[in-house]
Amino acid sequence: MxxxxxxxxxxxxxxxxxxxxxxxxxxxxxxxxxxxxxxxxxxxxxxxxxxxxxxxxxxxxxxxxxxxxxxxxxxxxxxxxxxxxxxxxxxxxxxxxxxxxxxxxxxxxxxxxxxxxxxxTLPGIDRPAIASFFPTLRGESVMLDLGANLECDADNLVQFAVMGTVFSRTVLGLLEPTVGLLNVGSEEQKGHGSIRQAASALRASALAKNFRGFVEGNDIAAGTVDVIVTDGFSGNIALKTAEGTAKLYAEFLKRTFKSSLLAKLGYLLAHGAFQKLRLRTDPRRYNGAMFLGxxxxxxxxxxxxxxxxxxxxxxxxxxxxxxGFNEKIRDELARLQAALEAAALSPESTEAAAV
Amino acid sequence: MxxxxxxxxxxxxxxxxxxxxxxxxxxxxxxxxxxxxxxxxxxxxxxxxxxxxxxxxxxxxxxxxxxxxxxxxxxxxxxxxxxxxxxxxxxxxxxxxxxxxxxxxxxxxxxxxxxxxxxxTLPGIDRPAIASFFPTLRGESVMLDLGANLECDADNLVQFAVMGTVFSRTVLGLLEPTVGLLNVGSEEQKGHGSIRQAASALRASALAKNFRGFVEGNDIAAGTVDVIVTDGFSGNIALKTAEGTAKLYAEFLKRTFKSSLLAKLGYLLAHGAFQKLRLRTDPRRYNGAMFLGxxxxxxxxxxxxxxxxxxxxxxxxxxxxxxGFNEKIRDELARLQAALEAAALSPESTEAAAV
CATH class of the missing domain: 3.40.718.10 (Isopropylmalate Dehydrogenase)
Structure with missing residues (x-):
């Protein structure tokens, strides 16, 4: 447009x-x-x-x-x-x-x-989700849901994965964004039933190629995947915990530079470099949570x-x-739906999805 | 001893x-x-x-x-x-x-x-919890559960509050540690049913004086309360998200100091001050997760x-x-139990706890 x-x-x-x-x-x-x-x-x-x-x-x-x-x-x-x-x-x-x-x-x-x-909501989406992007060690990632839905079933999480993928392509310009489900461990048997079911469904879906399974809290800032999918309760806590920790370290940094005369001189010299860091991590740069779906x-x-x-x-x-974000979500969901229906015809995949 | x-x-x-x-x-x-x-x-x-x-x-x-x-x-x-x-x-x-x-x-x-x-488990404790402490803007706080129990009911959360309080007194030396329940907002109507019930029970309990209601993810690093109580799923994600974010900022800092000649000189001058910061935030200093209960x-x-x-x-x-940590938990639980039983005799408090 x-x-x-x-x-x-x-x-x-x-x-x-x-x-x-x-x-x-x-x-x-x-x-x-x-x-x-x-x-x-x-x-x-x-x-x-x-x-x-x-x-x-x-x-x-x-x-x-x-x-x-x-x-x-x-x-x-x-x-x-x-x-x-x-x-x-x-x-x-x-x-x-x-x-x-x-x-x-x-x-x-x-x-x-x-x-x-x-x-x-868009056709194929049961519940909208709140998404946002943030800086990581490897660039920028997107996470959803950040608080719209405190409890999510496997279908919701799969739909979030689709929306996050399209968002990552549309706004962050990634061609093949990788997707992870936020969990308390990377082993298959970990976590709530809904997360394990969502993982099975994603493995059998059109998104399987870019699905990296479970990721943990530390993977968010590490940028292990481009799209982090989670329920709104955990996502909200993770986002705010990251914001709070970033603030804590900014404050520690300020106190450190003020703690001695030498440190103050050091800050004067490094000032230009720190201006760049400040720009990069400026929360205003990451302002704007999208209501997707x-x-x-x-x-x-x-x-x-x-x-x-x-x-x-x-x-x-x-x-x-x-x-044309919403048009792309619609197309992606149609593709996914076709793949899910094809998978449902094959008894093996259905079994895998029920584990 | x-x-x-x-x-x-x-x-x-x-x-x-x-x-x-x-x-x-x-x-x-x-x-x-x-x-x-x-x-x-x-x-x-x-x-x-x-x-x-x-x-x-x-x-x-x-x-x-x-x-x-x-x-x-x-x-x-x-x-x-x-x-x-x-x-x-x-x-x-x-x-x-x-x-x-x-x-x-x-x-x-x-x-x-x-x-x-x-x-x-100790008498009065249904499930043990994993607890750990970490640096905040105001000192050090303790959080539990960090992953032993992925789903917790209100009773579990109340017991965690007791154990966290005793831990904070015993290991961190605080006389009247404040307690908060991790949630997605501070308003009373927010969050899962189990969290809201736990809040009502704590308000009617012997811990009421130091209970600060709901806290959010950013309150963890801010040190808003001394004891953060949460289920093992959210706690694990919050802990690892904070660790990951701290690592990200340490890496940003390193890159910033290496980004120009002036910044490198600045680092040489501020080196002593940064050594102190490194000691303070050394993850090894916060090593040791306690299995409480x-x-x-x-x-x-x-x-x-x-x-x-x-x-x-x-x-x-x-x-x-x-x-004598475990003996103190036993005493505190007995005190709490007495207060809960007294509260149960008063119809008003029972009503409040059922909201």
């Missing part, structure tokens, strides 16, 4: 909204020249901000609503009472075809509930991010639209 | 056994002068090693067996066929009263299965560790014996 398309922005979601939403869109505008923006939210607050960015204002429209979803609202309550909220109307714009995708830094649970209700592209930005981080979330959404 | 006691060592467990077991015991000997050692394993290989350390040999005995548990043996198979293995005989020595505790760097699953079978002290060392790491695992085992 190289023609112009529109991105709907929940202008009221996030700790620093609407300021960082508008400022972030202006940064994204320079990178994605084919995009129009639809700001949904309190027009009285959005207009004065847009006035500061005339080039952005020229490609933007504002849809006014006084309502917004609270950051701590229960998803079910937000779904019931937030029909006129900026978040809901931004999603509605995608469903109505006014926008190709939506980006919000608001309440994650509410966004997932509304997106699922309004956009529905919906009939529409929906990206969740970190609630506490700034304009730079929000611009990156817009960039991810734009990539998914430009590369 | 200040009189002499004996530590049984599985001399054949671990990648570098028996060499690092004997060398590690010699390092530990200097730190714990009241300890005798019982080496269980292949006497022909152990004797020549002991000859190198006469002071250690003077406080050591060797119990010969030609059998050892393979690193990749299934726990059930090891339990059935390993009755004469070095691991099993070392545990038997604790059950027979010949040793106060056992340390092994062998197969974790086999060690847990054998220790549970031979030593049995057994009628006997059993410590698992990392399989790939060296003599320094193994000596630390011996040190942890020695601390648990010297401070």
């Amino acid at each position: 190289s023609e112009r398309f529109c991105i709907a922005l929940d202008a009221m979601g996030g700790d620093h909204a609407p300021d960082m939403v508008v400022a972030g869109a202006d940064i994204a505008r320079e990178r994605c020249p084919n995009v129009d923006y639809l700001f949904v939210g309190d027009e009285e607050r959005i207009r004065p901000l847009l006035d500061k960015y005339p080039a952005l204002a020229a490609v933007s429209t504002v849809r006014h609503t006084p309502d917004a979803v609270a950051g701590d609202a229960k998803p079910s309550v937000a779904l019931r009472t937030g029909r006129n909220s900026s978040m809901r109307l931004a999603i509605d714009a995608v469903a109505a075809g006014d926008a190709a995708c939506v980006v919000s830094a608001g309440n994650t649970g509410a966004l997932m509930a509304m997106a699922k209700f309004v956009l529905k 919906l009939r529409g592209v929906c990206v969740k930005s970190h609630g506490g991010t700034d304009a730079v981080g929000f611009a990156n979330a817009i960039g991810v959404a734009s990539d998914l639209v430009v590369h | 200040s009189e002499r006691f004996c530590i049984a060592l599985d001399a054949m467990g671990g990648d570098h056994a028996p060499d690092m077991v004997v060398a590690g015991a010699d390092i530990a000997r200097e730190r714990c002068p009241n300890v005798d050692y019982l080496f269980v394993g292949d006497e022909e290989r152990i004797r020549p090693l002991l000859d190198k350390y006469p002071a250690l040999a003077a406080v050591s005995t060797v119990r010969h067996t030609p059998d050892a548990v393979a690193g990749d043996a299934k726990p059930s198979v090891a339990l059935r066929t390993g009755r004469n293995s070095s691991m099993r005989l070392a545990i038997d020595a604790v059950a027979a009263g010949d040793a106060a505790c056992v340390v092994s760097a062998g197969n974790t699953g086999a060690l847990m299965a054998m220790a549970k079978f031979v030593l049995k 057994l009628r006997g002290v059993c410590v698992k060392s990392h399989g790939g560790t060296d003599a320094v790491g193994f000596a630390n695992a011996i040190g942890v085992a020695s601390d648990l014996v010297v401070h």
Whole structure:
């Protein structure tokens, strides 16, 4: 898709909204020249901000609503009472075809509930998943689910593997991304029944060639595989544990450089090199969790991010639209379905899948 | 306990056994002068090693067996066929009263299965848990379970909270350790049913004063609480994810210091400060996962560790014996039981626990 398309922005979601939403869109505008923006939210607050960015204002429209979803609202309550909220109307714009995708830094649970209700899941996908990518020793990997589904059966995990593979091809540009199932050991008998069943199903599937079996927590940062598939409970804990550990080491590093005069001098000399490291590991660079499996592209930005981080979330959404992500998932699922049906005809594979 | 006691060592467990077991015991000997050692394993290989350390040999005995548990043996198979293995005989020595505790760097699953079978669990504890401590922004915290029980009910989690609290007091020296349940959000309605039930039970228990509710993955490294309680699946993934992320940042740091001439000079100046950081975050310092809840002290060392790491695992085992860890768990459980029974008499608390 190289023609112009529109991105709907929940202008009221996030700790620093609407300021960082508008400022972030202006940064994204320079990178994605084919995009129009639809700001949904309190027009009285959005207009004065847009006035500061005339080039952005020229490609933007504002849809006014006084309502917004609270950051701590229960998803079910937000779904019931937030029909006129900026978040809901931004999603509605995608469903109505006014926008190709939506980006919000608001309440994650509410966004997932509304997106699922309004956009529905893709054919062949039972449940959408939250995915994100992050730096590893070998480049970048993607992990899903990060919290949309606390308990997952084998079918869910297989569908996540398909979506993660397509995501890795589409956004990270890998031709043959490898896939691993997060577990507590690499031996076949390890882990919950659903994980072992998913492993059997993947081994018998069209993804078998790139399936690397079970991986463990340390394989995430090692980049052992390109796509890490897990349930939303474990994925959320792994993601946040990694973020917390990264913060801990950044703090240890800071304290170390401040601990003596020589260390301070050393920092002055190494400063340029550390600037590069900081850029590479900047959490804003990895901002933008994708809700995969919906009939529409929906990206969740970190609630506490700034304009730079929000611009990156817009960039991810734009990539998914430009590369026809959802169409590719549909094709891949059809291929997989055909292979699964072929496998079901062969008694040996069925037996293997039931182990 | 200040009189002499004996530590049984599985001399054949671990990648570098028996060499690092004997060398590690010699390092530990200097730190714990009241300890005798019982080496269980292949006497022909152990004797020549002991000859190198006469002071250690003077406080050591060797119990010969030609059998050892393979690193990749299934726990059930090891339990059935390993009755004469070095691991099993070392545990038997604790059950027979010949040793106060056992340390092994062998197969974790086999060690847990054998220790549970031979030593049995403490009264009031349904399942033993694996615990370990690690560096945080605020000091050191302990987390359990790290992989002994993939699925846990609310009772298991409450018992883990008790054991973690006593461990934190005994080994880390905290008077009033705070406790948190690992979850995907801090709101009350988040997470699996078993976690929510455990939270209700802890709020109504003798531990209520120090219970901080739910914590998330990033709270682990932040040191938000002193004791993190979780099921063995999530705990194992969190621990290994943190280890992997720490390794990733150490590697990024190394590459950064090598990336330019100025950075290399900077490293030379800051070298002393970084040596201290390395000591503080040395994984060998945190070697030694405790099997808590057994009628006997059993410590698992990392399989790939060296003599320094193994000596630390011996040190942890020695601390648990010297401070009467198991007796304290028994007392704490009795206190908790009394409080739970008192709470059960009050209809309000029962209702709260059923939410």
